[in-house]
Amino acid sequence: MYCVRTLMSALAIAYGLTSSASATTFSFTPIDVPGSLGTVAQDINNAGDIVGGFSAAPPAQVRQGYLLSGGNFTPIIVPGVLRTTVTNINNLGQTVGFFRDSGGIDHGFLLSGGSFTTIDPVGAATTNANGINDSGQIVGQYTDAGGTDHGFLFSSGAFTPIDVPGAQATSANDINNAGLIVGFFTDAAGNNRSYLRNLDGSFTFIDAPGATDTFVEGGINNLGDIVGDFDSPTGTHGFLLSGGIFTIIDVPGAKASFAIGLNDLDEIVGAFDPSGPSAPRLGFLATPVPEPSTLLLLAAAFLCSTGLWHLRVG
Numbered sequence: 048m049y050c051v052r053t054l055m056s057a058l059a060i061a062y063g064l065t066s067s068a069s070a071t072t073f074s075f076t077p078i079d080v081p082g083s084l085g086t087v088a089q090d091i092n093n094a095g096d097i098v099g100g101f102s103a104a105p106p107a108q109v110r111q112g113y114l115l116s117g118g119n120f121t122p123i124i125v126p127g128v129l130r131t132t133v134t135n136i137n138n139l140g141q142t143v144g145f146f147r148d149s150g151g152i153d154h155g156f157l158l159s160g161g162s163f164t165t166i167d168p169v170g171a172a173t174t175n176a177n178g179i180n181d182s183g184q185i186v187g188q189y190t191d192a193g194g195t196d197h198g199f200l201f202s203s204g205a206f207t208p209i210d211v212p213g214a215q216a217t218s219a220n221d222i223n224n225a226g227l228i229v230g231f232f233t234d235a236a237g238n239n240r241s242y243l244r245n246l247d248g249s250f251t252f253i254d255a256p257g258a259t260d261t262f263v264e265g266g267i268n269n270l271g272d273i274v275g276d277f278d279s280p281t282g283t284h285g286f287l288l289s290g291g292i293f294t295i296i297d298v299p300g301a302k303a304s305f306a307i308g309l310n311d312l313d314e315i316v317g318a319f320d321p322s323g324p325s326a327p328r329l330g331f332l333a334t335p336v337p338e339p340s341t342l343l344l345l346a347a348a349f350l351c352s353t354g355l356w357h358l359r360v361g
Contacts, residue, residue: 071287071335073315075298078330080113080120088115088316088330090135090265090308097316098123098136098144099330112144125156125163133158134265135178135221135308143176143185155187168199168206176201177230177265178221186219186228198230211242211250219244220265221308229253229267231275241275243267255279255286255293266308266315274306274315285317298331306333 080086083101091097097115112123112133125131125146133144141159143166148154155166155176166176171189178186185201186209198209198219209219214232222228228244239260241253255261258277266274272289274296285296285306296306301319309315315333320326 071289071294071313073296073333074336076332076334078115078316078332083327085327086330087305087318087328088307088332089133091310091314091316091332092136092138092140093310093312094138095310095314096136096140097330097332098133098142099316100132102327112142114142123158132175134176137179137181137183139181141179141183143179143187145175145187155185155189157185166201168201175218177219178228180222180224180226182224184222184226186222186230188218188220188230198228200228209244220263221267223267223269223271225269225271227267227271229263229265229273231262231264243273253288255284264305264307266306268309268311268313270311270313272309272313274309274317276305276307276317285315287313287315289313296333298333304331 078086078088080101082104084104085102086099088097088099100110100112103109103111110130110132112131114121114123123131123133128146128148130147131144133142136142141157143157145153145155153173153175155174157164157166166185167174168189170192172192173190174187176185176187187199188196189199190196196216196218198217200207200209210217211232213235217232218230219228220230226246231239231241233239239262241261241263243251243253245251253261253263255277257279260278261275263273263275272287274287276283276285283303285304287294287296296315297304298319300322302322303320305317306315307317313335316330318328318330320328
């Protein structure tokens with residue numbers, strides 16, 4: 048440990064770096080399905096597989112889902128339906144989403160092993176399946192016969208409603224392997240806010256600083272980090288909430304940024320509106336850039352383990 052600490056200090060002095068913690072920064076890569084009229088990235092798993100949706104060009108002109116894996120786009124389309132929206136992927140490659148039938152009704156679905164299974168709570172007028180963890184637990188939103196939106200948890204073949212107390216509407220949008228659930232709701236005053244549902248069933252509210260509305264649309268990882276977006280007087284911005292600290296996730300030059308999904312490496316996906324006139328919405332992948340302190344630690348540990356620390360730095 049003495050070797051590592053000494054070398055971190057020496058490297059910092061030699062190369063003008065700092066060994067103190069700093070805010071996380073990201074590099075951004077656009078995601079655009081070839082020939083589409085607009086692309087959104089919804090989620091990413093630990094293998095780097097990304098799912099989302101795109102608007103197909105004529106003659107189809109319908110919403111379709113996709114899987115981006117190894118640089119290749121594969122369409123995800125429920126057979127015989129008007130439109131397919133893919134919302135989430137787990138580390139086993141299972142995906143969930145919702146489709147619109149010929150009558151204009153939305154139904155949730157699970158795609159596992161190449162087979163589609165419909166996910167609909169009994170009595171639901173419409174259903175969206177929004178998140179799935181590695182145990183196959185699914186969360187989402189359904190509309191009842193009276194037109195009220197509720198969240199739900201589907202586990203071991205049973206549906207459990209999720210409603211924020213006093214809310215006008217609730218949506219459950221993601222679940223991690225520990226069973227923590229995130230989503231958003233409309234409160235009694237008509238404000239859009241977000242929540243974390245704890246394991247004991249209690250709710251912790253999530254409100255981005257300075258926000259008029261906060262939306263966690265589908266992002267909690269197994270470390271408990273959360274992504275979402277918020278509206279403010281300065282526009283729409285994405286955010287990462289980690290360790291109680293909000294970090295803004297804004298694609299450089301974008302009019303609006305939406306952070307939607309993340310994996311355990313804090314690789315974040317979402318969508319942004321380019322600044323050009325009539326430019327279509329694009330997806331993005333935001334990859335964390337290692338902090339200088341992390342680079343120093345890795346370099347010092349390598350030098351100490353190889354014995355090269357005996358060499359003079361500088």
